[in-house]
Amino acid sequence: MHFASDNTSPVPPQVLEAVIEANHGYAMPYGADAIFAEVQDRLRRIFEAPGAAVYLVATGTAANALALACLCPPWATVFCHRNAHVEEDECGAPEFYTGGSKLTLIDGAHAKMTAAALEQAIGFAARAGVHNVQPGAVSLTNATEAGTVYSSAEVAEICAVARGAGLPVHLDGARFANALAATAASPAELTWKAGVDILCFGGTKNGLMGAEAVIIFDPEKAWEFELRRKRGGHLFSKHRYLSAQMAAYLDDDLWLKLAARANAAAARLSAGIAALEGARLLHPTEANAVFAAWPRKGHAAAQAAGAQYYLWPMDQSMEGPDDEPLSARLVCSWSTTDEDVDRFLNVVAG
Ligand SMILES: Cc1ncc(COP(=O)(O)O)c(C=O)c1O
Numbered sequence: 001m002h003f004a005s006d007n008t009s010p011v012p013p014q015v016l017e018a019v020i021e022a023n024h025g026y027a028m029p030y031g032a033d034a035i036f037a038e039v040q041d042r043l044r045r046i047f048e049a050p051g052a053a054v055y056l057v058a059t060g061t062a063a064n065a066l067a068l069a070c071l072c073p074p075w076a077t078v079f080c081h082r083n084a085h086v087e088e089d090e091c092g093a094p095e096f097y098t099g100g101s102k103l104t105l106i107d108g109a110h111a112k113m114t115a116a117a118l119e120q121a122i123g124f125a126a127r128a129g130v131h132n133v134q135p136g137a138v139s140l141t142n143a144t145e146a147g148t149v150y151s152s153a154e155v156a157e158i159c160a161v162a163r164g165a166g167l168p169v170h171l172d173g174a175r176f177a178n179a180l181a182a183t184a185a186s187p188a189e190l191t192w193k194a195g196v197d198i199l200c201f202g203g204t205k206n207g208l209m210g211a212e213a214v215i216i217f218d219p220e221k222a223w224e225f226e227l228r229r230k231r232g233g234h235l236f237s238k239h240r241y242l243s244a245q246m247a248a249y250l251d252d253d254l255w256l257k258l259a260a261r262a263n264a265a266a267a268r269l270s271a272g273i274a275a276l277e278g279a280r281l282l283h284p285t286e287a288n289a290v291f292a293a294w295p296r297k298g299h300a301a302a303q304a305a306g307a308q309y310y311l312w313p314m315d316q317s318m319e320g321p322d323d324e325p326l327s328a329r330l331v332c333s334w335s336t337t338d339e340d341v342d343r344f345l346n347v348v349a350g
């Protein structure tokens with residue numbers, strides 16, 4: 001019953017086998033390995049973007065911060081949701097790698113910003129000329145930090161506002177596969193065709209050991225990204241081990257299959273929790289995470305049974321009335337089974 005994060009999941013056997021397979025003999029370093037050339041071509045085909053620049057880094061934070069550094073100058077601000085990972089969970093990496101850009105936080109239900117809220121925030125930011133940070137870029141997360149998903153139409157609406165203000169758009173796609181599995185859109189429709197300039201295409205949450213692709217749809221920015229990546233210490237010398245993970249991920253649409261499994265587990269878990277006495281969902285379950293509240297006694301039973309998950313916010317106390325609802329985040333991964341879900345529901349139901 002592991003629901004703390006999809007970061008806690010094991011690595012699919014196919015991925016480990018691919019890394020072992022790549023471990024024979026010698027391979028050129030720093031991205032010159034043969035596997036990576038294949039990965040670049042495959043991602044360009046998947047995204048219908050033959051001119052896109054593709055790079056691999058090991059963490060989502062590195063991908064986000066380096067991508068934003070290519071899009072937003074130090075005297076400007078990145079517009080993002082108040083609960084965006086780049087705001088709440090990257091320890092200032094975006095501000096560090098951009099050389100000091102600010103983040104302008106935008107509210108919105110279920111961790112999603114609206115085009116109208118973005119337009120208002122941009123207008124306010126541009127109000128006083130040299131005395132204010134300038135509008136610099138827009139950052140979206142899909143699937144979001146609340147387990148919700150932007151449709152391609154919603155992404156396009158937000159990108160249209162950004163474009164109208166001359167701003168580029170970054171997409172934190174740590175869980176892009178989960179978002180795509182939840183929509184009928186194509187990878188291109190959910191990114192560059194909607195107006196996204198740089199996609200951080202996540203692999204780690206969705207099963208990889210540690211590999212994220214940065215897909216830059218405007219190759220003009222490619223060389224700057226390469227320089228920033230090296231200068232930031234994120235260029236892998238033994239790059240073939242990142243490439244092997246990503247190649248296995250793309251093989252036979254494994255990335256989509258893993259995401260679909262995680263999303264299906266979350267849908268099962270969400271329906272089960274919603275049916276529990278005194279329980280309620282806090283956000284729609286659209287990808288692989290469930291946000292819900294239920295009575296403290298259910299949490300006590302789950303924790304006594306060894307369930308792993310976070311109260312969300314984490315600072316809620318387990319001391320107090322049995323029937324008082326406490327809220328939690330439950331994240332399903334490719335490895336979450338129906339048995340895990342059903343056992344958890346039975347324990348919480350008491
Ligand atoms: C939405 C989102 N973006 C980015 C990241 C950053 O990934 P990492 O922890 O690998 O730096 C995470 C982490 O899980 C995340 O949940």
Ligand SMILES: C[C@H](O)[C@H](N)C(=O)O
Nearest residue numbers: 004005006007085089
């Ligand atoms: C929030 C934390 O940083 C991690 N991205 C997770 O989703 O578990």
